[in-house]
Amino acid sequence: MSIVNIIRNIMPKMWFPFYNSFFAKLKVKENLVLFESRGALALEGNIFRIIEELQQPCYRHLKCVLSVRKQAFDDVEKKVKNYNLKNIRLVKYSSILYYKYLSTAHYLVIDTSFPGRFVKKEGQILFNTWHGSPLKKMGRDIEDCREICRMGNVLRNLVQADYLLFPSLYMEEKMAGAYMLENLYQGEVFHEGYPRNTVFFDEEKTLEMRKKLDIGQKKLFVYMPTFRGEIGNIRDVEQVNDAKDFLYELDKHLKDDQIFMVKFHPFVSKAIDFTGFEHIVDFPKDYDTYDVLSACHGLVTDFSSVFYDVAVSDKKIILYTKDEEEYKKERGLYPQDNLPFPKVTSVEELAKELNNEEIIDRSEYRKRYASFENKDATSKICRHVFLNEKCCNSVKYKGNGKDNILIYSGDLCKNGITTALLGMLNSLDLNKHNYYISFRQSIIWDYPERILKLPKECGIIPISSEMNASFLDLVAQKLFFKYGMKNIFVKKKFDSQYKREQRKHFHAMKFSQVIHYNGYERYVIAMFQRFDCPRTIWVHNDMVQEIKNKGNQNIHLLRDAYASYDRVVVVSDDIVEPTVEISNRRDNVVVLENLHDYERVLEKGQKEIIFDEPTVSNVSRQRLLEILDTNYPKFINIGRFSVEKGHFRLIDAFEDFYEDNKNAALIIIGGTGKLYDKTLEKVNESPAKDNIVLINCIDNPMPILKSCDLFILSSLYEGLGLVILEADTLNVPVVACDVNGPRGFMKKHNGTLIESSKEGIYKAMNTFVKEGIATMNVDFKGYNEKCVENFEKFMDCNW
Template identity: 45%
Template sequence: MTNMKLLNMYKKAKVIILNSYYSFYYYKARLNKKLILMESKNGGDLAGNMFHILLELSKPEYKEYTVYLSVLESKQVSIQNQLNKYGMGNIRITRTNSYHYYKYLATAKYLFTDTSFNRSYVKKEGQVITNTWHGTPLKKMGRDVEDRAYGIGNVQRNLLFADYLVYPNDYMKEKMIDAYMLNDLYEGTILNEGYPRNSVFFHKEIGQDIKRELGLEDKQVFIYMPTWRGTLVKKNTDHLLALIEYHLRPLDKALKDNQVLYVKLHPFVSKDADYSKYEHIKPYPDQYDTYEFLNMCDCLITDYSSVFYDFANTGKKIILFAYDETEYIKERGLYVSLDSLPFPVVKSVKNLVYELNSPKNYDDTQFLKECCTYDSPGAAERICRHVIKGEKQCREEKLPKNGKDTVILFGSALSKNGLTTALINLFNNIDLKKRNYFVTFNEQALKKAPLRLAQIPEEVGIYPMSSGESFTLFEAAAYLFYFKWNKENAFTEKYLDRLYKREWKKHFGDTHFDHVIQFAGYEKKVINLFQRYEGAKTIYVHSDMVAEMKTRGNQHYLTLKNAYQKYDNVAVITSDTVPPTLEISGREDNIVVINNCHAHKEVIRKSKEPLAFDVDTKCNITEQELKKILAGDKKKFITIGRFSPEKGHLMLMKAFEKFCVEYKDVCLIIIGGHGVLYNQTLEYAKNSEEEIIIIKSIKNPMPILKQCDFFILSSYYEGLGLTLLEADALGIPTMSTDIPGPRGFIKDYNGYLVEASESGLEMGMIAFMKGEVKAMNVDYGRYNRGAVEQFDSLFE
C-alpha cells in the first residue's frame, strides 16, 4: 500500500471520528440554554457585526451566559489580543473545527454568524440562529453570479436555517432574498434593524479617542479599503500587490505632510505588503475594530466594496477609486452602476488626489434614506435583547407565501444527455406559475462546468447540495455492508436510515416541500436521501433498470428495490418499462406512467441555427468537411446517444458495413456526449473501410440532424430515446430496435421497428432505401399536453 493511500485512509478515518463525536452530542446531549457560539467569517476574523455583538455580550447583564468565539488556529493570538484590548475577558475562544467546537455547535442554544457555519453543520431542534451577514451587496451574489451559482448551497441553507436574518435596509433585503431564493422557503423572521457595527458611527467620540491614541489629532486621516480581486482558487497575490504598489507610490508622493493614508487589504495580500518605503502611507493597525477605526477617518477610499454603504452613516466624504471598472464589472457584475451613486468616481491617482483635497460636494440624502434606513445607535443591544432575552426590540417581518405548492426535483449533473433534455423539456411545457419549483444537484458535479445551470429557467429556483455524506463510525460500516457487500439487515437499516435522515436535515433543514422528485432516477446516494423525506415523494425511471444492471452494472439493486417499494410514486416514462420496474420492486400500485415532454418547437428552432463545433467538440473530420458532406447528395444515416454499451453503436457500425456491400454513396454519423466506449468507437470507425463520422460533445446537433436522411435508434435497451422524437419533429424518417421504451411509442404512431441485431439493423437500412420507412409526423403539441396532464396528476 502506497504512502498516499495510507494518508487518504488516515484523513477519512479522522473525519469519521470527528463526525462520530459531533453526532454523539447532536443526538445525546441536551441544548445548553446558557451557551452562545459566535463565528465571524468562518473563524477567520473578529470584526464588524460579530465584534459588536460580542461587546454587548461581554456586559454584566449577560454574565450568566457562557460565550464561545470560533477562531481559526492561525488567528487565535491576534484575536485574543483584540479581546484583551477591549476588555472582553469573559469571551472564550474555541478553535474552529476542533472537537470542542463541534460539541458547542451541537449543544449551544444560541448561534450567531455573519456568513455561514461549516458544511457538516446540522441545525438541532431548539437552536436559535441569528445571521447578520456582512454587508449590503453592491457586487452580484448568489444565483446572480452565473459562473458561481452552483456553489451557493452552504450559504443558502445557512440562511434558511436562521431564525433571524438582520437587514439594515430594504435594498439589501430584496437583493439577498432574490439571490438566494428565500421566497416561499424561508420560515424564520427578518429583523429590519441597523447593523451592530454601524452603531459606532453615531458615537463620534470613539473615533476621536483612537485619533488621540495614535497621535493624529493634527492630521487629515484617509483610509483605502479596496475589494479583493482574486478567488479562493486563484489568488494571484503577486499581481495584486504589484497593482496596489503601482498606485500607492505616486499617491504617497502627492500626499501632504498633514495627511496620512491607512491601507486595509484582504488578509491574502496584506501579509505580504511592504509599507516601509512610504512616507505618508501606513498599514491598518489590526488591533482595532475596523468600524471603530473607520469612525476616526476623514474620508473613505474604496472601489466595489460594500463598506461605503456603512461609512455613509458618518456623513463624511467617500471616493470610489475604480481604475478597473470595465474589467471588474465584466468579471463579477454589479447591482447598480457606480454612476448612479452620489460619490465621485475616479480612475487615476491624479484625480484621486484632487478629490482628497476637495471638500465633500455631493448630496447623499436619498442614498442614506434608501441604504442606511435602519442604522442607529444601540443595534447590538436591541438584537441581543430581542434574540436572547425575548424582548421585542427590533422591527420584525415575515416573508409572505404565495400559497402555492413547493416542489424540489433532483436534476443530477445537468450534463449533455437525455436526462437533462427531459428535465428542461418538462420545464418548457408545464405551467411554472402553478407551483414553486426548485432544482437540486450535488455542487461538486457542476464545479467543472458551472454554466450548465444556465439551462434552468429563471422561474425555477436552485438549491445546491453542498457536501457529501458525513458518516459516523457505525454509519460508515452500514454503508459498506449495504452498498459494497449488498447486505441488508436490521443494522444497515437502522444506521442508513439515521444517516440519510440527518443528511436531509443537513441539506434542507426544516424547509417544507409539498413534493420531492428524484427526477434523474439514478445516483444511489440521492435515491436513499430523497427516500427518507417525510412527505410526498416520486422517483422517475427513465430506462429498463434490469437491463441497466445486466449491461452496465451501474445500479444498486437493493437501493432500487427499496426505493420502488417506499416512494409514493414510481414514474416510468413509457408503459414498456413497467414490467422490468415491477420485477425489481414487486409493488405495482405505486407505478405510474408519465411520458417525457418533447420540445419540438425548440428542436425546429435549433435546427435552423448554423452548424458550429464547440470548443470541446471532437470529430474525426473537420467542420468544413462535415458541412460539405451534409450539403452533398449521398445518403446520410445518423444516430445520437452517449458512447455507452446500451446504445449499440458497435452493432450499428457492423450492420452499416454489411449494408454498404450492396449500397454505396452512404455515410453514417454517430454523435455522442460522453461515454466509456468513445475511444473504442472512434478506433473502429478509423479502421472501417466505410465512411463513419464520429462526433463527440456538440452543444447543438440539430443542424446536423436536420440535413440527414435517416435516423436510427440502435439501442439494446432504452427509456424512450428522445433523439428519436427530435428526428421525427424535423420530419426525418426514423427506425428503432424493437425494445421496451421506444416500442410502445413507435407502435402507437406507426413507426418502424427492427430486431436488436446486426441483421435487424441491416434489414431496416435496406427497407429505408426501398422507401418503406417514413417519418411518423407525431402531433407533439397534443402529445405534450397529455404528458403534462400525467405530470400534474402527481399532485392530486
C-alpha cells in the same frame, strides 16, 4: 496533489465520526453560544460588537466560544486581550472540540456560513448577521455559473437561520432576491441596524479612538480597496506593484495635516514598507476596523461595500474607481444609481477631492441604503436573541402563496434525461408553482455552464457537500447495498444517516412535494426518500436491464425506494412491468410521457454545423460536410457511448450493408458514456471505417440529424428514446429495435419497429434503400398539450 494538500483534504473528514456521534448523542446546552466571524479568520464587525455587548452583566449566564482558524489565532487572541473581552473561549476551527461545540451550542452566531458538513440540530438557534450590504452580485444574480454552483452552502446557512439581519431595504431586496428567501425562509428578519455601525452614533467612542491613534487635529482618511484574484497569482504581484506606485504618487500630493491610513489585504500589506512614506501609514491591527473608521474624517474605497456602513455618518466618502468597467465585467455589480459620493479615477483627482470639504446630502440615500440603522441596534438584537425580549423590529415573509416544488435534476449532462427535463420545464407554466432545481455541486463542478440551460424562472438549490459518513455508517451501507440486509442495526443506521443528510441540506425549507427526476444516484435516492412531504421518483429506463447490463443501479436500494416513494413515474408503458418487478408494488406507478421541445429542435436544426471545443471525432468537420452533401444513404444514431445503445451491432450491420453499398455512410453521435474509445477501436478495424463517422460531445447535433436519411435506434433497451421524437420533428424517417421503451410510442404513431438484432438492423437498411420508410409525422403540438395536461393533473393531485 502534494502530500500537504492531501493531508489538508483528509483531516476535516477524520472528525466526521466524532461530529456524527456528538450530533446524535450530546444534548444542546442552553447557555452555550458559538460564534464564527468571517469564516473563522477574524474577530470583526457584527460578531465583534455582539461579543462586546455580551460583556454586560445581564449576559453572564452565557458561555461564549469563538472558532478561529490556526493562521488567525494569534491576531484574534491579541484583539480579545486588547479589548479586555471576558467569558470568551477560542477554539480551533475544525478541531474535535469545535465539532463538539457545533453540536451542543444552543446559540450559533455567524456572519457568513458554517462549513458544508454542519447539520443544525433540533433546539439550536441560528443567527446569521451576514457581513455587509451587497455591492457585488450574489447568489442567483451572479453571472458566473461556477459561483452559482457553489452558492448552496451560503443558501442553506441563510434559510436555516432563525434570525436574519437586514439593516436596509436595499440589502433585504438584494439578499432576499438572490437567495430566494421570500418563499423559502421561515424565520424572523430583523429590521435593525448593523451592530458594527452603532459606533458611528457614539461620539464618545470616536473621541477615545482618536486619542488612542494619537492623530491630534489631523484629518484621517482610511483607504479600503478590494482585493483581486488569488494568492500566488501573477496578477497579485502586479496588484502589489500597482499599490506601491499609487501610494508613492499620492504621498506627494498629501498635506501635512492629512493622514492616509491604508487597509490592504494582508498579502499586499506585508509586501509594502510603510516607513518610506511621509503621510501614509498601515492600518493598526490592535483595533477593530469600525472603531478606526469612526475616528476618521473620510473613507476612500473602490468596490468595497464598506461605504454603505460609513454612509450612516456624515463622514466624507470618495470612490476611487480607476478600473470600474473591468471590475464590473469580472465580478458583476448591482446598479448603483445616483450615489451621493464623488467618483475619481486618478491620483490628482483623488488628492483634489480629499481637500474638498463639501458633503453631498444623504438623507434620501439613507432611506433606502441605511433604512434601519440606529444607535441601539446591538443592545436590542442581543436582548431579543439571548434574553428573549421581543424588542427588535422584525418581519416574517409570507411568500407568494404558491407551492414550493423541489426537483433533483442530476448532472444536467447532454443526455435524454436532461433533454426530457428541459422539455418539461420549457413547456410548463412555471408561474403556477415555485420550482426549485437541485443538483450536487461535486458532480457539476467541472461543467458549470450546464446550469445555463435552466429557465430563469426556476430557483436553484445546489447540494453543497457530500455525506458525513462515519465508519459505522459505511458498514451499514455496505451491508445494505451489497447484501440487502435490513436488520435492526442496518435499518437504524441507514435511516438515521440519510435523515441527517436530508436535514443538513434542506432543513427549514418547506416543499409541497419533491421530485427525484434524474432517478439515479444512491445518495440522492435515499436522501429524498426521507422527506416528510409527497415524494416522486422518475424512472427513465428499464432498470432491470440497466442492472443486468451495466450494474449502475443497486437492486436493494431501488426495491426499497420504489416501494416507499409515494409515486414512481415511468416515461412509457413499456417499462411499467420491469419497475413493478423490482418493487412488487403497482399502485404507486404512474405513466407520464416525456414532453418534447419540438420548436427548439426545429430551431436548432436550422443552425450551422459546428464542432465545439470539446468535440472529438474521427473525421474533420469538412469531411463530415462532404458526406452529408452526397445523395447516398446516410444512416444516423444519436445516443451516449454506452453498452445499452447497441452501437456495436449497428456497426456490424452497416459493415454487411456496406459490402453492396460502398458510398453509404453511418454517423454515430454521443454526448456521454464510457465506450467512445472502444467504439473508435472497432471502427478503425472495420472494412467500412472510411464511411463511419464517430462524434463525441457536440452541443448541437440537430443540423447533422436533419441532413441524414434514416435514424436507427439500435438500443437493447430504452426508457423511451427521445431522439426518435427529434428525428421525426426534423422529418427524418425512424426505425427502432422492438424493445421496451420505444415500442409503445412507435406502435401508437405507426412507426417502424424492427427485430432487435444485427440482422434486423441490416434488413431495415436494405428496406429503406429499396422501398423507403415513411416518417411518423407526429402532431407534437397536440402531443405536448396532452403531456402538459397530464403533468399538471399529476402535480395538482390530492396526495
